[in-house]
Amino acid sequence: MAVFSFNKTAPKVVFPKSKPHHTPSTVVVPFTARDGENLALYEWPLDDWANEMGRIRRPPRAVVLMVHGLGEHAGRYAPVARRLLEWGFEVRAYDQRGHGRSGGARGVLPDDTALLEDLAEMVDDMRLHCRRLRPAGSASQPEPQPLPLILLGHSLGGLVVSRFVALNMRPVDGLVMSSPALDPGLNALQKLLLAVMPRLAPNLCVSNGLDPYALSHDDLVVQKYLADRRVHNKISSRLGEFIAVGGPATVAAAARWSTPTLLMYAGADRLVNPAGSRAFAEAAASSSAVAPGTVTSKCFEGFYHEIFNEVDAAQVFDTLKDWLDARF
Template identity: 75%
Template structure:
């Protein structure tokens, strides 16, 4: 969810910043038609009702210890309200649309084998920025890590992820 919050922050240009880093943002929540319909109904009838978030913890990371810690963490919420669902469903596409006018240096890192959010949303964001004449070349740097799950910094071999982050930070700052 943090990557999506950063995307929303950048899309709304809430404050001037030197750069942004997004990690596997939920630019495309991958909602089915049924889920979209259910969300619309819940927003009208019970916007604060919480239901299961439907996330399968096995796909957080290939590192079993990371998954075990996630499952044991009492601060992890396994439910989601309709209001939060609406944020996730709308903020991602809004950030993708805003990528056509993106003006903050941004590193977008995402998992190619992500099963918690659809990596197509990150690809769409990167392609929108790259193909827009309003966006300076190099404003958005995107890197897909094929085979990795959602928490790319907590994968078994996260070294390439950290190396990419370090190289971008060194080049920009």
């Protein structure tokens, strides 16, 4: 989930033990990208969830497309999907190329815009899926309203979804960023290498420098991550450049932001620099071009990088639910 290791000493915070929850059934289907690469698409149908839980089937309030972080995979987001299903949302996610069940060399990009173009194809497919899910029209409104589409991205995924919105690649109705990689906290040597290596050896891979013990205060989360065969620690110079350039570019675009956005980040994050999220929030709040309430930001002090996997994640989910309830 991390991008680069941002070494910052944080005070130790003691949280209560986390509790297990029912995990929804996951459907994984192949998705062929424009270049023929196979991407793994994860689906958590709301109807299936209702049947599993013995609940009344209702039309979804909106659909949420989740984008995971560096080195991990979408399967780790089943707990987030469970909450969204409970709240009445249809949920999808996918393994980014070079990750999880998807094809491609681990941590490698074929070109600078590959992750953004993959997301565009997923959004297009999701829009088609939404047409099949939307409730039927009525006598007064024969044409049914399209379901809102919300993007939710964590870490690298948070950067991908925010760049996607900043570049206006497709219209979306809402954006949620979780510990986005808006400032990877590069040192001088890393900056020098990223200024040179993408031109000389764009596919050269090194370790991403992630410290698994900085993911969460919950030791079970850390141990599962370490044992997960679909997790890797690779990052290519081209992917590193995408992160290093894309983060500041997204912060620069915050002063012109128009998409309803919830930005949540960890105050004790040692894997990406939380200063990037603070800068984005401050730029949006201080700009006369950004309507009040467009960007809602929340820093969870003392939390590590994976805020949805922290042992006190209830307040994160409460923040997300309140924001969704107010808009969808």
